[in-house]
Amino acid sequence: MGSKWDFTSCLGTVNNLSAQPIMKPVFKYSFFLSAIILITGLLIGITTNLTTAGPFLIFGLLLMAIGIRGHSFFKGFSFSLLIFAAVVASLYYPVYFTKLGNYELKGLIVPLLQIIMFGMGTAMSFKDFVGVIKMPRAVGIGMICQFSIMPLVGFTIATLFRFPPEIAAGVILIGASPSGLASNVMSYLAKANLALSVTLTACATLAAPIMTPFLMKTLAGQLVPIDFWAMMWSITKIVILPIIGGLAFNHFFHGKFQWLDKAMPIVSMAGIAIIITIITAAGRDSLLTIGLALFAAAILHNLMGYLLGYWACRLFNMPEQDCRTIALEVGMQNGGLASGIALEMGKVATVGLAPAIFGPWMNISGSSLATWWRDKPVEKSEGPESGSIEE
Secondary structure, eight states, X not given: OOSHHHHHHHHHHHHOTTSOOSOOHHHHHHHHHHHHHHHHXXXXXXXXXXXTTHHHHHHHHHHHHHHGGGSTTGGGGHHHHHHHHHHHHHHHOGGGGTEETTEEGGGGHHXXXXXXXXXXXXXXXGGGGGHXXXXXXXXXXXXXXXXXXXXXXXXXXXXXXXXXXXXXXXXXXXXXXXXXXXXXXXXXXXXXXXXXXXXXXXXXXXXXXXXXXXXXXXXXXXXXOOOHHHHHHHHIIIIIHXXXXXXXXXXXXXXXXXXXHHHHHHHHHHHHHHHHHHHHHHTHHHHHHHHHHHHHHHHXXXXXXXXXXXXXXXHTTOOHHHHHHHHHHHHOOOHHHHHHHHXXXXXXXXXXXXXXXXXXXXXXXXXHHHHHHHTSOOOOOOSGGGOOOOO
């Protein structure tokens, strides 16, 4: 899994979403049973007691996540539904997701993020950075869009929605964070420029220890205290060091631990689910107060990222593949990193709420956009700005 070709081969089955248009019986029954349970839960919540509806909603979402795995179009949303089930469980039963005995579960967030980032490093290689030389204009435009559009949009939305200071800082934080591996997956599905996507993710991640604290100090410094150097070190230990370790592991042990290549995506998804659940439980009271407004902000923030990222590239007359790539890179942020920073700031229950809400939504919107673009193929440009990274 050390090159873009190895990366895409691992995702090959995902792209063939239309291979089985008819759901298998187990998926079909799970889907219909989940619909019945969810409708029952909603009716109970509306007519009698919202508390009683909890088990119905949780179990219904879990079954729905299984059921849509048999559907050619919706299977990509299965993980997001599992996240929603975990979020609902943490909202209804927060006590089980805050402490285990005397141990506060939020202490798991940083180690889990480091494991996820190590896995990201094993999915990359030093050749991924060759794209800076092969596509300097595209990478430059992408980096400028990455660290200008989303932070400014986040600041504008936080101001317009008049969120409390720490919640507003979280919205700005998710905008000031780099993109993650999810954008690479979506670029692959959207038939965009995967080489550019991988390069932009790598470069934005390496720039994050400088750019994210700078943007937070500039845009959110009046909302919450921002220690530039402390945040820089937090990002370095959460992201940069584990990724360097993953890169080194991939360089010296590539192909020798195939079980790790298969296990890391599962570990990463489980880690993300656990992190979101813990943050949701910690910020339950605030979330119940402003949850709908924060969700609306997530949709608006994400949508503006796609639109502005795409059309900014069109203004520079970039190839369609590159426009799609940068739109996805700009619109999809590394919510896990933002959560880790919020924890390091000691404000995971407030600053960490926006990343917990924005993360699942970005996966849903990114999957939808990638699926729509997938059905609108474009001829790959042979110009220097759309070249691929060779082995």
